Amino acid sequence: SRQDEVTAEIARRAEILPPDEMLAAIKEWWEPLLRRARTIRMGVGGNVRFRIGELDMIVDFPKAKVREYAGEECIYWYTIPADLVSTNIADHEIDWSNSIFLSMQFEVGRSGKFNEFLTTFLKCLSRDRIEYVENWYAEQSDQTEDAEIDDWTVQRRCPHLRADLTKTGKIVDGVLTCALHDWKWDLESGQCLTTPGHPIRASRIVETASAAS
Incomplete structure (x- = not known):
């Protein structure tokens, strides 16, 4: 028609x-x-x-x-x-x-x-x-804020769609998974395991012994 x-x-x-x-x-x-x-x-x-x-x-x-x-x-x-x-x-x-x-x-x-x-x-x-x-x-994401999750310090906002990783993130064997869309990152390298691009900022928390009083 x-x-x-x-x-x-x-x-x-x-x-x-x-x-x-x-x-x-x-x-x-x-x-x-x-x-x-x-x-x-x-x-x-x-x-x-x-x-x-x-x-x-x-x-x-x-x-x-x-x-x-x-x-x-x-x-x-x-x-x-x-x-x-x-x-x-x-x-x-x-x-x-x-x-x-x-x-x-x-x-x-x-x-x-x-x-x-x-x-x-x-x-x-x-x-x-x-x-x-x-x-x-740029307005959706504060790229400078970090958060502690288990034994790691990672950027708080997911590089994919800016979810708060303190609420959606889980770390197993050095791999962070954002539960919002099941995206994954290798925290040692910061590399996204789900798709090219989208690296994450992360570092392992190093415990230091407190000084003897």
């Missing part, structure tokens, strides 16, 4: 950009945003691959770089029609969650759990949106 609308939408899509022009356009657009999005970059914590028509590229979130894919290990990979992306570039569409993902005209795979930081970035492809969400993340 809505086929005429679908046909009209397809007809208004932009001409498909050549792969080198598409890569250059996305690089020029996204790299300045990535440099401003430190919390998001560290939250994604790896490479994300985009196959867009003849273009095969990755976004290296930790290094804030967009480049051609060269066989790197990726934590997410998308396949998206080139005409949709070319239209987004032409329109400078800042919310790909609406313009592409709600169209259901894409494929996606991932290694590990869902990463909300990646989805957030693809919703915030403008300087104003990136600054807003980075400021929001």
